[in-house]
Amino acid sequence: MKSRSKKMVRPLEAFNNPTFLNGPDARPVRILTEFEEPSNRLRRLRIRNTITFFGSARIHAREEAEAKLAEAEKGLRDGVKENAELRFARDVATRGVTLARYYEDAALLAEKLTAWSQSSLKLGKRFYICSGGGPGIMEAANLGASRAKGRSIGFNISLPFEQEPNPYQSPELSFQFHYFFMRKFWFVYLAKALVVFPGGFGTLDEFFELLTLIQTQKTSKYMPIVLYGSEYWNDILNFENMAKWGTISPADINLFQTFDDVDETFRYLKSELTRLYMGRP
Numbered sequence: 001m002k003s004r005s006k007k008m009v010r011p012l013e014a015f016n017n018p019t020f021l022n023g024p025d026a027r028p029v030r031i032l033t034e035f036e037e038p039s040n041r042l043r044r045l046r047i048r049n050t051i052t053f054f055g056s057a058r059i060h061a062r063e064e065a066e067a068k069l070a071e072a073e074k075g076l077r078d079g080v081k082e083n084a085e086l087r088f089a090r091d092v093a094t095r096g097v098t099l100a101r102y103y104e105d106a107a108l109l110a111e112k113l114t115a116w117s118q119s120s121l122k123l124g125k126r127f128y129i130c131s132g133g134g135p136g137i138m139e140a141a142n143l144g145a146s147r148a149k150g151r152s153i154g155f156n157i158s159l160p161f162e163q164e165p166n167p168y169q170s171p172e173l174s175f176q177f178h179y180f181f182m183r184k185f186w187f188v189y190l191a192k193a194l195v196v197f198p199g200g201f202g203t204l205d206e207f208f209e210l211l212t213l214i215q216t217q218k219t220s221k222y223m224p225i226v227l228y229g230s231e232y233w234n235d236i237l238n239f240e241n242m243a244k245w246g247t248i249s250p251a252d253i254n255l256f257q258t259f260d261d262v263d264e265t266f267r268y269l270k271s272e273l274t275r276l277y278m279g280r281p
Contacts, residue, residue: 034182038175042190045172046123049277050130050153050190051113051269053106054206055137055197062100069093102197102229103140105262109195109228110144110152112266118150120278127192127273128153132183133165133174137197142168155183184209192277193269194225196256198232214255215248224272225256226265233258 020026042048060068072093076086110129117127129145131138133154145152146168154169156176165174177183188210196207207227213219227233243250259265 031179031182034177034179035185038186041172041175047128047153047173048124048190049127049192051110051127051193051195051273052130052187052191053110053137053141053195053197054132054187054199054203055102055106055140056099056199056203057132057134057136057138058096058200059099059103059136059140059198060096061103061140062097065093065096065100069097099198099232102137102232105228106137106140106195106197107144107147108262109265110141111147112144112262113269114145114148114150114152116266116270118148125278128173130155130187130191131169132157132187132202133169135164135166137199139166139168142166155186157183188213188219191223192221192273194223195265195269196225196227198229198236211252211255215252222276224269224276226269227256227258228260228265230258230260 014020021029069090072086072090076083076090113127114129121127128151129141130153131141133142133156138154142152142154143166151170151173152168153173154165154175156165156174157180158176158178165176175186177186184206187206194207194210196203210223210225214223214225239248239253242248243253257268259268
């Protein structure tokens, strides 16, 4: 009697092996895909110039901010006794209503920049609004571009909490990143201007990394940088004291400009972008 030979199961190709691709040995491959796939898509869609908006995911539109304040005040009224935690929540919600103006300003500025770019520039030279793709100031930036009927970019990040893609980024220009440093690379690589609205750790991380790149001349292009919202930023940062202590040069303070008005910011960015990039081959 002849023995039946055991049939060999065909092994997976390495590029189809999820165990390998999701393991530590394939990390360089995963990093490379977060460079190559966005590069390919942006090139096909002729996206060469961006205006990047940074800012807090926790800043809401006025209606939502006012609803949160009403909820906090109700909680304080309904409390059996004075509660420090409830008072703190009320105070934060009150400041949230103040911060709501930055959501509105970000949307309006993005709308103005998009409308100008679309009306004045050919397809391959247009400036596209770029955000981190999430809520808050990011949402406002994409919203403003959509109001002007323009496309905008969302460089989303995978997080265990908080971030969901906002609905205003263009679907064909919505990206999802795992690695923060690759996401930050794309924030900077095509950027021709940067607008930094009030924000937290993430906003400070992005802003200071870009300042460091410019200060150390690791990026060869000049990039106008706007720090928007002097009331907030003057309360949070003191660059003059850094210069006084000698940890930065007084000239480093000129690496960015501070604004509080949408129209003034728009005129400044339009002037700088026209001077630097329009008319070049």
